[in-house]
Amino acid sequence: MTKVLIAGFTGAMGQKAVRLVQASDGYELVAGLAAGITSKDPKDYDLPAGVAIYGDLNEIQTDADIWIDFTLPSAVYANTKFAIEHGIHPVIGTTGLTDDQVSELQGLASAKHLGGLIAPNFGMSAVLLMKFAKEAAKYFPDVEIIEMHHDNKADAPSGTALSTAKLIDEVRPEHEQGNPDETESLSGVRGGDYHGIHIHAVRLPGYVAHEQVLFGGPGEALTIRQDSFDRQSFMTGVKVAMDHVLDLKELVVGLENLL
Template structure:
């Protein structure tokens, strides 16, 4: 049994993850974590009345029981994710992280820390299989169609923009695409931000509307033709296959990986 702690269990993705861990015969829900939790045991929540699982509110509480956990699944908030992952690695708990907001500099530091502690971990901009495939397809397409823009669409409660998935898509495309400006070199925005964010000449556009969950399209343009690759996640349950895969496999590694595709 893989012993799992879910950080951010009181959020939408954390709730889905908590239920997934409970229902998976290979996993044991050993604890949940949230500094803002108002209860001490998961069974105090109506939804989880049959679960005798401690609710941890501080790092010190978790550290005192660190041998009880194999994997720290993190669906918290961008402002907390760096410290959470650092804490997990230092205590030799493998982090599986869906929270966005880590900077490139923080990733470099956390990768070095994981290597030093010989702890496997995964930072995944997206746990949806369709999103992982979209990024792979987009990277391949960019070899032949280097003019590209990205549109990502999410629910209106999402905190960060652009999404981690869109940024990771742009990074993967940049591996095969020479950076260059797209559009008229003399273009002028008559309204600030009309052309979107800029990543090495690629434009990224963020949509935030009620009714959406997580969606992305990558649009390529070439002489006389275009190509659009799109994925849609209509329900957060679509991410649970990837989360379960990561929880099951991450113990076989001793480094911090970025992207679910590394485990497929």
């Protein structure tokens, strides 16, 4: 039986992860972590009596094999580091890690000979969008990204949009796009800039997670779009991660590396 700890188990994604683990043969939920909780009684969260409840990293004592993280950008680095240092395979769905932090965590995991996954997005449509966008960028170097999320999302741009830009940047010919004399009459109106790729973040109620990548060329345009209408759609990817993470030998970035 593979034992699982879920960090952020009281949140929207965390709750879906709880139900996924409970419904999956061969897996057992042994612990939950959520900052600021007032009760340590698992019954208050409709969990079995044997599930340990923690409100702080320093309290955790567990024999979990997998650490599933759906917390906050402010907590994800410390959580991932804790998991690795304690020999727990991390499956990180929380965004907000910097490139330097990812590199440091990969070094820690390598020293421990521990595999894990950092996934900017667990949605299969989002993973395929990134794959397709990277392929298209070889032929369409002029590109912009628009990502749209619910108004409670804590970070911008989304991890998926930033990962999309990074993948495009790997293959995109060195290129200056747009008017070199462009000016902004309203500061920031052109969005964020990742190596010349503009990223625009929309935050509105009613949205869940959506992204479109717009490519333009002489006389033609290409738009690649994905929409996640329900957070349940992410659980397919989480299950893929659960089923494969114990076989990984390093901390990898991107669910596509497990497909």
